[in-house]
Amino acid sequence: MSKPSEILESTTETVRDLIAGILEVEREYENKKNIHLDKSLERQIGERICKLIEKEISE
């Protein structure tokens, strides 16, 4: 099995930045509530992730 660092290196810098941003969002919510019980919160996180990707990859 590959090492975690090798997997990160196997992708582009854009994807690495996006992953860092996504994990930051996840951590922010993790500290507030137990999210898997809250569907609306799950949607909120999903939308923030979509926005991060849309901002990074735009016309």
Added chain:
Amino acid sequence: MRIRKLSLKNFRQFFGEQSITFADSENMNVTVIHGENGSGKTALLNAFKWGFFEQVDFDTGKDDLLSERARVEAKADDELEMYIEIEFEHDGLEYKARRTAHFKASDGAEYRAVGGSRLKLSFVDEQGEFRESNNPETHIDQLFPQRLHSYFFFNGERIEKLANLNSSAEIKDAVKGLMGLEIIERAGRHVSEHAIKKFRKVLKDSSSGDLADSLQKEEELIGRKEIVDAKLEAFKKSLGENKEEVKQIDHRLKDIQEVAALQNRRLELIEHRDKSKKDLKELKEEKVEYISNYGFLAFGENMLNCVHALLADKRDKGELPGKIRAQFIDDLLDAETCICGRSLKGEKASIETLNEYKASSVSDDIENAFINVSGAAQSMLDRRAEVKSRIQGFVARADGLHRDIEKHTDRLDEIAESISAIGRDHDIEDIQQLEDRRNECQQATEHLIREIGELSTDRKTLIQDQEALENERVTIKKQQSAERVADARLSAAKEIKRVLDGMYDALSDKVKNELSEIVNDSFQKIIRKPGWRVHITDDYVLQVMKPFGDHEIEVRDKSTGEAQVTSLSFIGGLVALAKRRYAKKEQFYRGGLYPIVMDSPYGSLDPEYRSKVASAIPKLADQIIIMVSNSQWQGNVGEAVEKYVGAEYTLLYHTPEKKDDTSTASVIPGSDFEYTEVAEGYHA
């Protein structure tokens, strides 16, 4: 997390308000709570569980939590309050969790709970302000996941079950939960359920027919794959349960005198057969690898002979390797010196001759290629000669292993028949029933293995079909702007998912391997069987191995003490690794600090294991709380733990029973009803 204080009111034996303050200093991290049977040790363990999660593991369930003395002494229509309050520190913040329930007896009937229990969680935040959690249940779960609590609050006499876990799901969950890996898993799920879904829809809506059609097909494939995945998971779970049941039956058959010898022989044969199966699997892998690397040589005879002849011809004619290197001539020209040492300054004719030599020399690249190809061709010719014999060797070894497996299987069938016959002939119903059930489980296991195999193949095909569709789309994509952006976003989201999944798998694997080492270190310090070791398999199964001839086999039939030692090593390893990760503050997984609360950790152990476990327990976690009886504590255990004890309490048990043999100050007979007081110090 460090538990500061536990306060109880009217909970089980604990009448009125009582409290315990726990030790948490670095060198004196152990709190010992002494108590005889019935005094409330298990009730204290359950006080934590009920306080945090509203869970208890009493045989009577949640019905009888209210103190008997409180009930008897209450006046008619009194409403009785019961609570558990736990003060603790987590990540630098001080918390207080209090769960309260109220009880009332109407018309002289039994006391019943009025509504459910209520949890209140307050804390002092980073700014020093007092705050109350709006969502205390989920907040607690966030600080201290409920599904992991059985690893930290446990009854030592029942802990051995962990070591016999057939299902790896619990261990995988524990590793994932404690190391904070679920954040990566959750990010992957959110990307998949929201981002990929959204961008796929945008792309579909803005796509021309072909692309939309391709995406539609892919969605169908994904749906089918999800169904296959769900079935696979269910079958794997059933497979685990079946194997566990066979293990239990084997254990029971061993205890029946009439068939014990046959059963032992059966277990030996299973071990031999499993070893042959494992060897066969490894042999197949070795063969595949060998054929992948060298199989082509079987078909390359003409080509290799042709290359060899061509190179030999060049060598014979003196064309390759070259007689003189271009670099050598360049060096002479740069130094303006002939090979004999004579100066070439002004010697036009000589310089011209050297340049002619250089023009006829062979370039370094061709020289190197000639040397490399000559070496490779010769090596391939040499190796080709052994390909056939190696492959024949693989086939012969595989035949031998197949014969072994067949022989062992036949013998196992005979043993099954003999055991059934003994059951029939002696009319021992238990044997017949166990053997019949064992056969049913074995057949179900074989059926499940086939089903899992077929489903895995289906799954592989579905993944290949999905990849083919993705490739197809690459060729039919329209170059419209919106479509291009949507496609780029979808690709990015898929790539993010791929990397997150890969990271999750790799980090889980890394954590699992690290944990395996730590668990084995603890295990080695306690276990007294030479050569035994414990490890966590790739499937997250806690496995104890022992030497068997020149290899190792799994210990299937651990004694209660051995199973308890294995489980304690696992929990200790888990806590130690979580602490190590927490200290390192790693980017992707964080760990944490957790206490261990154990009821009767030495209960089922013999004196030697008691002593070894006692020495190991204070080092298992930063904070240890243990509940012990006098007989468990006295002697080696007390001596081994004493220097780590920072707080000590005794449960003074008032009982209506008159016990003539009571030789301890902590059991006080003659009371009208049963209740317990918490007293500081050790009252033996």
